[in-house]
Amino acid sequence: MKILFGRLALIAFGALTGWTIAFLLIVQQAPNNKTTAEHSYLKKNIIHNNISIDEQMALRGDMARSTKIVERLILCQRSSRNSAEDCIREMDYWSHIDGENGSAAGASALYQSLLGSNDCRDINRSIFWWKNIIKTSSQPNIWNGEIDKINNLLKKCGSIPLD
Missing domain, CATH: 1.25.40 (Serine Threonine Protein Phosphatase 5, Tetratricopeptide repeat)
Structure with missing residues (x-):
């Protein structure tokens, strides 16, 4: 049970980090003219x-x-x-x-x-x-x-x- 919980926590952290990086890349590429x-x-x-x-x-x-x-x-x-x-x-x-x-x-x-x-x-x-x-x-x-x-x-x- 501890191993399953640990793996779920790791997957959730990875997904959150991925979304954060994607968001920052989109914001950084916004045109400013x-x-x-x-x-x-x-x-x-x-x-x-x-x-x-x-x-x-x-x-x-x-x-x-x-x-x-x-x-x-x-x-x-x-x-x-x-x-x-x-x-x-x-x-x-x-x-x-x-x-x-x-x-x-x-x-x-x-x-x-x-x-x-x-x-x-x-x-x-x-x-x-x-x-x-x-x-x-x-x-x-x-x-x-x-x-x-x-x-x-x-x-x-x-x-x-x-x-």
Whole structure:
């Protein structure tokens, strides 16, 4: 009986050691390149809806973090491994957050997106972002050429034109 128990213990120890070595070899061979990192970011944050630390901080108002997310999503759109619809949907969402957090690029993206909408509420809201861009721009006069374009869209909506 002692010999049988000893042999079973030895077999169990050998099997455990073998599985441990196999696991370590698999982990060691895992690819670590940028495309895989971008894909795993998208998979983790879009498909499984986890909230990363960057996302938590961006949602709490951290402009650097929201800009970082937008930059990652630009790479996401360029990668053939990701769904274009997922990337675009996430890009729209995080550009909005980035604009709210004070980013000029985010505000400009929001302005363009809202102005291009067929919804008159969006066109009227685009004026908020246009004014925000002018306030924060180092060259606000560049944006004055937009007044005619905005007023034409407002006229189609039956809205009050800009002065």
